Amino acid sequence: MTQGLLPLKTQKGGSALSGANKLTMSSQLLTVERLALKYQSGNGETEALKNISFSVSEGEYISIVGPSGCGKSTLLSIIAGLLEPTAGRVLLDGLPVDPASGGIGYMLQRDNLLEWRSIYKNVLLGLEIQGKLTEESREYAITLLKNYGLYEFRDKYPAQLSGGMRQRAALIRTLATRPRLLLLDEAFSALDYQTRLSVTDDVYRILRKENKTTLMVTHDIPESISMSDRVLILSRRPAVIQSVCETTFSDDRTPLRCRGDSRFSTYFNFIWKELDVHE
Amino acid sequence: MNKEFLSSERRRYLKEQKRRKRMILLTQVLIILLFLGLWELLAQLGVIDSFIMSSPSRIGKTLLNFQNNGLLLHISTTVAETVVGFALGTLIGTLLAVVFWWSEFLAKVSEPFLVVLNSLPKVALGPVIIIWVGAGTEAIIVMALAISTIVAVLEMLGGFLATDRELLRMARTFGASRMQSFLKIVLPYNIRTLFNSLKVNIGLSLVGVITGEFLVSKAGLGYLIVYGGQVFKLDLVMSSVIILAVLAALLYRGVLLLERLVVRRLSHTS
Numbered sequence: 001m002t003q004g005l006l007p008l009k010t011q012k013g014g015s016a017l018s019g020a021n022k023l024t025m026s027s028q029l030l031t032v033e034r035l036a037l038k039y040q041s042g043n044g045e046t047e048a049l050k051n052i053s054f055s056v057s058e059g060e061y062i063s064i065v066g067p068s069g070c071g072k073s074t075l076l077s078i079i080a081g082l083l084e085p086t087a088g089r090v091l092l093d094g095l096p097v098d099p100a101s102g103g104i105g106y107m108l109q110r111d112n113l114l115e116w117r118s119i120y121k122n123v124l125l126g127l128e129i130q131g132k133l134t135e136e137s138r139e140y141a142i143t144l145l146k147n148y149g150l151y152e153f154r155d156k157y158p159a160q161l162s163g164g165m166r167q168r169a170a171l172i173r174t175l176a177t178r179p180r181l182l183l184l185d186e187a188f189s190a191l192d193y194q195t196r197l198s199v200t201d202d203v204y205r206i207l208r209k210e211n212k213t214t215l216m217v218t219h220d221i222p223e224s225i226s227m228s229d230r231v232l233i234l235s236r237r238p239a240v241i242q243s244v245c246e247t248t249f250s251d252d253r254t255p256l257r258c259r260g261d262s263r264f265s266t267y268f269n270f271i272w273k274e275l276d277v278h279e
Numbered sequence: 280m281n282k283e284f285l286s287s288e289r290r291r292y293l294k295e296q297k298r299r300k301r302m303i304l305l306t307q308v309l310i311i312l313l314f315l316g317l318w319e320l321l322a323q324l325g326v327i328d329s330f331i332m333s334s335p336s337r338i339g340k341t342l343l344n345f346q347n348n349g350l351l352l353h354i355s356t357t358v359a360e361t362v363v364g365f366a367l368g369t370l371i372g373t374l375l376a377v378v379f380w381w382s383e384f385l386a387k388v389s390e391p392f393l394v395v396l397n398s399l400p401k402v403a404l405g406p407v408i409i410i411w412v413g414a415g416t417e418a419i420i421v422m423a424l425a426i427s428t429i430v431a432v433l434e435m436l437g438g439f440l441a442t443d444r445e446l447l448r449m450a451r452t453f454g455a456s457r458m459q460s461f462l463k464i465v466l467p468y469n470i471r472t473l474f475n476s477l478k479v480n481i482g483l484s485l486v487g488v489i490t491g492e493f494l495v496s497k498a499g500l501g502y503l504i505v506y507g508g509q510v511f512k513l514d515l516v517m518s519s520v521i522i523l524a525v526l527a528a529l530l531y532r533g534v535l536l537l538e539r540l541v542v543r544r545l546s547h548t549s
């Protein structure tokens with residue numbers, strides 16, 4: 001693989017990147033600095049993350065791939081402010097993260113829709129919790145429902161919706177709070193393959209249209225390439241950033257079109273090798 | 280569901296279901312009639328002594344004589360005590376369960392005490408209760424509370440703690456406080472548990488009230504049973520037992536009704 005031909009960067013550990021971060025920190029939406037985390041429990045200590053540094057600028061779509069159990073969910077939970085890191089810090093617009101401020105929207109793997117609420121009431125949950133339920137924010141939620149094909153289903157209950165629709169409802173619930181940064185944790189992995197392809201296409205369209213900065217965790221390499229501008233590849237636990245793969249496609253890219261692009265397989269092979277799953 | 284769209288198979292299935300339901304009800308009624316008929320017959324024939332065993336006709340007479348034997352007063356006394364005991368027990372039980380959900384520390388600390396209290400026969404506390412709160416209605420209510428509250432706490436706490444973790448995590452991603460998590464997730468998630476606990480509780484409150492009335496009382500079905508036994512008026516005892524059975528069923532129905540109301544309201548407005 002010739003480095004000059006493709007915009008691939010490989011670096012071991014996170015120190016090189018954190019140096020670069022310092023120069024450009026002001027223009028970055030999210031800055032993650034030398035994060036480390038050790039879980040403590042009755043039967044021992046688990047080192048999940050070790051020295052993770054990277055940054056995300058406004059409007060970027062970034063994927064994180066890594067072997068299962070390497071600490072991807074842990075990383076997102078720390079960024080979302082749900083988990084205290086053992087070391088390091090996370091800055092959003094240069095300030096420490098506070099989950100109650102609503103600056104970060106975090107979408108989990110399961111849709112977690114509340115079965116006793118209608119779709120409309122489910123979509124308003126985030127706004128309710130953050131005390132942002134106003135005439136204007138309701139309007140916005142309704143607009144999102146309309147734009148993304150759920151308006152006719154607003155009075156239905158989650159059990160009456162298909163998996164893909166439920167996932168979209170969960171996304172709208174998060175988007176309704178207007179987060180600056182969106183975190184997705186394997187948000188599509190519970191869907192069957194067909195649904196998943198179309199939902200990722202939908203979601204990509206939605207996120208680009210709303211111009212959302214997104215950080216997505218996935219274990220699906222094609223998904224990571226087809227959706228993002230940059231793929232961060234994590235090592236096994238304790239996770240460090242193994243390498244970074246910048247993807248370049250035509251401007252009118254969609255996940256499905258990317259999959260047909262000639263550059264796709266080059267990226268795929270690179271990430272596959274870096275992931276080092278076969279040993 | 281639109282009626283016109285039902286297929287003939289569907290209609291046949293529904294009809295069959297309805298028929299089965301009716302058959303079950305019919306059989307149940309028949310069993311009761313058969314039992315009463317046999318009882319009456321044996322009493323009439325003198326096979327069983329109706330002075331000791333009473334009989335349906337004598338019970339019927341006692342029930343119809345409610346204006347003279349003060350049945351209504353006794354029934355209303357027991358109902359009132361049960362409802363008060365039930366309401367207080369539910370309130371205290373829920374509050375304690377919420378406190379223990381809130382503080383894992385307190386829950387852990389109180390766990391062994393709750394377990395011991397739960398398995399302790401509460402009747403043993405009778406004399407203590409009488410000395411502490413006096414030999415009146417208060418003692419009866421306290422007995423009802425003693426019997427029903429601990430079970431309510433354990434049941435509800437179990438439900439609260441079994442709330443889907445992922446739902447709580449989702450609420451936290453929006454920055455939910457503990458209070459918000461409780462009100463928006465834990466409580467509605469456990470509405471079934473809550474009502475199941477209420478269903479158990481209404482029965483236990485009745486047990487507590489009758490136990491209390493056995494110990495101290497001047498009125499109530501428990502009093503009537505004890506009194507009837509002492510003066511060998513078995514008609515009175517049997518009548519009271521039957522009223523008690525009907526009462527228990529009605530109170531249970533009441534809780535069911537409340538549940539339906541709340542569940543419907545919840546899914547419409549929350």
Ligand SMILES: Nc1ncnc2c1ncn2[C@@H]1O[C@H](COP(=O)(O)OP(=O)(O)O)[C@@H](O)[C@H]1O
Binds near residue numbers: 040048069074
């Ligand atoms: N609460 C916890 N306590 C102890 N260990 C944990 C906890 N959560 C996760 N882990 C461990 O940390 C590692 C990383 O977990 P996670 O971030 O969920 O991985 P991934 O999302 O990449 O699959 C795993 O080995 C997991 O077993």
Ligand SMILES: [Mg+2]
Binds near residue numbers: 072186
């Ligand atoms: Mg994970």
